[in-house]
Structures are given as C-alpha cells and as structure tokens.
Amino acid sequence: xxQVFKIGSYxxxxxxxxxxxxxxxxxxxxxxxxxxxxxxxxxxxx
Numbered sequence: 206x207x208q209v210f211k212i213g214s215y216x217x218x219x220x221x222x223x224x225x226x227x228x229x230x231x232x233x234x235x236x237x238x239x240x241x242x243x244x245x246x247x248x249x250x251x
Contacts, residue, residue: 216236219232229249
C-alpha cells in the first residue's frame with residue numbers, strides 16, 4: 206500500500222477500490238506495518 210507518511214510508529218497510507226460498492230476516498234492508519242485491522246479516516250468535502 207502506498208505510504209502517505211509516518212508519525213512515530215503509526216503509518217498513514219492509501220488503499221484503493223475497497224468494498225462492494227466501493228468505499229469513499231479514505232486513508233488507513235495502523236500502528237506498525239499495514240494490516241487488515243486498521244482505522245480508516247474518510248476524506249470528505251463540503
């Protein structure tokens with residue numbers, strides 16, 4: 206997964222084409238290496 210940046214032991218990275226239907230644009234945040242058990246932060250606009 207493309208890493209956006211790293212803060213201490215936390216990685217912030219993109220995923221693509223996830224879910225059915227596809228999920229809105231978001232980044233993943235995990236402690237340590239990317240895994241399936243991560244936090245997703247949705248990128249929204251108004």
